Amino acid sequence: MKAAKLVFGLICLAILASNIWTMSRWSEARGVYDDICYLRQAHLFQRFGAGGLDTNVVKDDDRYFEGKMKEIAFPEWKDQLRWPCHNPMRGGKIVLQYPPGTGFLLALFPEGHQVVPLYIAASLVVCGLALAGIGLARTLPSVVGAGLFGALAVYLMINPAKASYSIAPTMAVCAVAGFLTAVWLSRDKRSVLLVALIGLLLGVSVNFRLPNALLAAGYFLFLGIPFLWTRSLATFVQGLAFGAGVLVGMAPTLVAQAINAGSALATTYGSADVVAPAFDLAVFGQYLRDMQFVLIVLAIGATLWLLRAGEGHMRQAALVVSGNLVVNLGFFMSHPIFTPYYVVPIAMLSLWTLSFARLLQPAAVPEAASARHEPASLGAIPQ
Structure with a gap:
């Protein structure tokens, strides 16, 4: 089993190294509106x-944003009302x-x-937790499961996480929150x-x-x-502490x-960005052809398996995840809009939670070993 842990650990590190090599050649001027807007912030x-x-x-008196738009050949860079990712507010702002x-x-980087x-x-955060999961595994099947999931999680940091700068930190937070959720539920006396x-993390x-606010839905249902x-x-x-943490985090x-x-x-989003709920088969079909569908199937399958076969904290973890999946998938699947990363956060938060809940289950005590340590009956006490 140690050999299997070593192999999967090296696989995760190899994917991380490959990702870092690829990332090191990325350009910050790839012509995507969202990119320059995040860079302006x-x-x-x-x-x-x-x-x-x-x-x-x-506040763009130094012409920073104008310069960025010129770099991507944005034709209406002089008209602030036409600036991408910007919306007019009351008062003319x-x-x-x-x-x-x-x-x-x-902004933390040069x-x-x-x-x-x-x-x-x-x-690095995601890979660190992937290696931690492999290290916690006690059986060969759990090592394989943790290793495969860890490799997938590290790979996803480059695809589809590259689609939006907001996804990379979201993926790291989901990994940490999933681990802490499993730890929280695994304790008899919950902290x-x-x-x-x-x-706070969520x-x-x-x-x-902003849609990450839905990631807390399953927790509120589980506690409420x-x-x-x-x-x-x-x-x-517990519910008050969780709610206070969410409020402080999003302050x-x-x-x-x-x-x-x-x-x-x-909201600072414009009316064109606020889409009314509606079920659209064309949008649903896009999810079926996307990598997100694989993650959704994995998350739902793992949840159903733990609901059926899991006990104690594993079953409770599945309850938290099931509530989260229902709310989040219900929201995104009922809105006629599609991107290659919308349901990735909820899928990864669910999978991290379920993976660590399984890995943190108490070690089974073999019956033979248990019998050897049981006190002898009165009739068997030596005379």
Whole structure:
């Protein structure tokens, strides 16, 4: 079994090395509107510090964004109302539509060399947890399962994560949150601080992508429904801690929305970006032909298997994941829009949670060994 762990560990490291080599040759001017918009947010943070939360176009007095648009040959670079990823707000302000988290992370690295370090850092987190899963495996089948999933998770950091800069940090947060969720549920006495930390991480993920707010849905259902049924103080405290963690984690986005849109609860997205729910067979068919479909099948299959065969904390992990999958897949599948990464976060959060829940199950005690350590009956006590 040690040999199998070594082999799969080396496979994960080889994929990581290949990814880093590929990432090192990426260009930050690949002609994608989202890219330059995230880089503009990073530039604002580097110029103004916390003041970078204000993304009003008047702050482009150094012509940074105009220069980026010229690099990609954007024809209407002079017209601020036509700037990509920007929307007019009440009062005449024109602001970035995205939450500030991705730009903040990019701002941690030197201008011109921001994207590659962000992706490498996120990939190292994912690979580290993949290796941890392989190390925790106790049986050959679990080593194979952890190894294959770990290799897949590391590979996904380059495809489809490259499609949007917001996906790389989201994938890292999902990996850590999935691991901590399994740890939280595996304990007989569940830590309030640990569930608050999970909520904090999921709240932080909202700063990368607003739809990441849905990643917390299964947790609220798991904690909220039992409380309504039992009125347990312990369950209430757990739910309160989780909710407080989510709120604190997403605070930067709420502050940014208050600054840019006039209210913490107002979105900076335009009306064209807000799509009403509707079931579209053409969009659903795109999911069927995409890598996301494989991840969805894996997540649903693993959930159903643990719901049926799992016990204790494994079954509870499956309950959290099932609620999350229903809400998230229900939302994305009912909106007539498709991208190659929309359901990747919920699929990966689910798979990380289920994988570690399985790996953290208590070791089985063989019956023969157990019998050898049982106290002898009174009739067998030596005279």
